[in-house]
Amino acid sequence: MNSDAETPSENDLSFWNIRHLQFRVLILGRANAGKTTILERLTGATMDEAEVRRDGKILPGQTVKGQIDRGLHNIDDEIRFRSRPGFVFHDSRGVEAGSATELSAVQRFVDERSTAVKNLRNQLHAIWMCLPLDDCRELFESERDIFRLLKGTAPLVVIFTKHDGAVSKETSQILNNFPENTRNRSVRKEARRKAELEVNSRVKELEGELRGLGPADNATAFLTTSGIIMTIVVDSHELTFFRDGNAYG
Template sequence: MASNDTSSNAHTADSDGLEFWRIKRLRFRVLILGRANAGKTTILERIAGASICEAEVWRDGKRLPGQIVKGQSDRGLHNVKDEIRFPSRPGFVFHDSRGFEAGSSKELAVAQQFVEDSAAVTSLREQLHAIWMCLPLDEARELFDTEKQVFSWARGHIPLVVIFTKRDGAVDKVTSQIISSASESASGRAFRKKARENAEIAVATHIKEREEELRQLDQVAQGKSAMTFLATSDMAEPTDASKSACANLIKATEEGLAGPKLKTVLSLVWGRNLLENGFRCFLW
């Protein structure tokens, strides 16, 4: 009986501690980058555990009326400074930058200025804490020049997580190519299984080559960026696989953060148990 009381008291203390930090209205701010159809919206939905239709857009401290996250750039309302917030994950603040297709230098310059301005902010709540850059694996295999320029932005100030999205789509595409290019005599379940295995190897090799290319770009940018890599699959629906991918994304983001303060903020807004990170609060 005493053991149960002790457990209950510990749970209450932990809950009180979490509530204390929630009252402080902590924010973890992320800029998500990527070309059209790179999987940005899907990642936000999986992280938030909610549809993009439930997202709120805030500008200059005020919530904009109506739902405008989807297609807002088409209506001329997009602004990289806009805050995308989900009631289901109140601690996260997302910024979305479009314009990573060819010939989008103006949008790119706006995003770069936003990153540089955010890096100079002293307020923890207003700082940009991380950049998530989405590179789809099922589309063009070459990097856009606009994507390459991102690696000169961070300059050691803001951690960058490169997310290779749609890995499953890339494997499906390569598998189909292998099967379609095979001779008519090549068929059957065994052949399709082998084609799938070869496609997995081909995509994994491509990811390694892309990582090496990006590391070389980072070296050109003075090699100061805190950069980590992550590949995602099966993100279309909220499944155990997508939950695991989100946990890996948070972990990769955490690895790039400097010092215990931001790591604590990320842990708390993500919803981790405060006791697991108590040493960070103590250091803070």
């Protein structure tokens, strides 16, 4: 972080552009896992502003918005944003299908961009695996397969998404146990408190289940309530991304 008391600004990313750094990320998750929201908050841009490149060429008329969460991208396509020129994203098809073909495509992509690749700009630097909390209480078997496949291949960040939505849904379920004319402010407040505890407990259970699949020291779970999306360390320089899309180094 900055040593002075000044408010951090986008200029803190100047080192990134000057050194032409390129941080390559594979983002995974079932349909509607919140991948679009994460990218828009991190980049401070909308998916309509994204460019998709294939073999170094920009695909004309490519519309990304609404597609990334439906898994319609070729995993080799590069998703880029002018607001974050140092970042390159790759999207896999929704993992809920869990087909052998899709698992093979992910494994092939990861293998081809492993640390053995001499050109650092072409390496895969991180994998973000998105698991929505408001959709399902259990992991899909395909998500377990993906986790087993990817652990140890690159820094793997498991992101529990849609925390607020899960809390709201759980709160509604709790309130359904009370007659509507008794749902005063204190009852609603207590219901939300219990809902937050329930959702946070679910996060710990899911994380425990993933860790139980084998060594997972390189996987870290993040909640969405802190306002921080994630922290990335590159060449000993730490960047922390916030919900507003700003990055402070």
